[in-house]
Amino acid sequence: MPSRYGYQPCREFNVVVLGAGGVGKSCLTAQFVHNEWIESYDPTIEDSYRTQISVDGRQVMLEILDTAGTEQFVAMRDLYMKTGQGFLLVFSINSGPSLDELKTLREEIIRIKDDENIPIVIVGNKADLEDSRTVDRAKAFAFSQRWRAPYYEASARTRTNVDEVFVDLCRQMLRRDDMNDTRDDEYYQKPEDPSSSKRRRRKKRKDREHRCTIL
Numbered sequence: 001m002p003s004r005y006g007y008q009p010c011r012e013f014n015v016v017v018l019g020a021g022g023v024g025k026s027c028l029t030a031q032f033v034h035n036e037w038i039e040s041y042d043p044t045i046e047d048s049y050r051t052q053i054s055v056d057g058r059q060v061m062l063e064i065l066d067t068a069g070t071e072q073f074v075a076m077r078d079l080y081m082k083t084g085q086g087f088l089l090v091f092s093i094n095s096g097p098s099l100d101e102l103k104t105l106r107e108e109i110i111r112i113k114d115d116e117n118i119p120i121v122i123v124g125n126k127a128d129l130e131d132s133r134t135v136d137r138a139k140a141f142a143f144s145q146r147w148r149a150p151y152y153e154a155s156a157r158t159r160t161n162v163d164e165v166f167v168d169l170c171r172q173m174l175r176r177d178d179m180n181d182t183r184d185d186e187y188y189q190k191p192e193d194p195s196s197s198k199r200r201r202r203k204k205r206k207d208r209e210h211r212c213t214i215l
């Protein structure tokens with residue numbers, strides 16, 4: 001419910017963007033957050049962005065971590081996989097090895113999160129480079145099916161499917177959050193004193209909510 005100050009509670013999620021070096025993680029993130037295209041290639045060490053979006057009428061605050069694809073920086077991976085609640089796994093449609101790399105990354109995420117159903121979206125980036133495609137759409141799709149994750153072909157250059165991949169991830173995270181709320185409700189529904197149970201329930205939900213500007 002919007003308050004009279006123009007604010008309403010919203011959910012906050014940590015999103016981690018992962019994939020091999022040069023597949024376009026920074027470009028996708030920059031297009032999504034700032035609507036800008038970056039032509040040059042400057043390998044990332046680690047960048048984080050905060051942005052608020054509206055998904056199906058609900059306000060969502062995203063903390064997006066754009067990670068390093070190059071080997072020398074991968075030591076930090078465990079840490080940010082722990083804090084991530086949703087993962088964009090990016091490869092480039094003109095690099096077969098970049099799709100293979102996602103297999104390892106996904107396994108690592110599942111091991112660290114100890115959760116097979118963690119929200120993930122698979123992104124085949126550089127879809128504008130159709131002429132140099134080396135990864136079949138069907139092959140990438142088959143991978144995503146096996147991993148029970150949605151697959152999008154995107155282009156940071158033409159801004160194709162950039163919003164869609166982040167929104168899909170948000171929907172998955174919201175769905176999980178709603179499920180956790182339901183579970184909390186069930187857990188707290190053995191009231192000796194119904195009024196105190198309701199108070200605890202309200203507090204728990206509040207822990208995951210933040211104040212956002214209505215977009």
Ligand SMILES: Nc1nc2c(ncn2[C@@H]2O[C@H](COP(=O)(O)OP(=O)(O)OP(=O)(O)O)[C@@H](O)[C@H]2O)c(=O)[nH]1
Nearest residue numbers: 022023024025026027039041044069126155156157
């Ligand atoms: N044609 C085309 N080029 C892209 C696209 N996305 C990124 N690039 C180019 O690919 C290069 C690498 O992009 P980055 O976004 O820096 O790649 P990254 O995955 O963040 O790389 P690391 O930081 O090393 O992990 C840059 O020169 C971009 O301009 C795209 O969708 N289409």
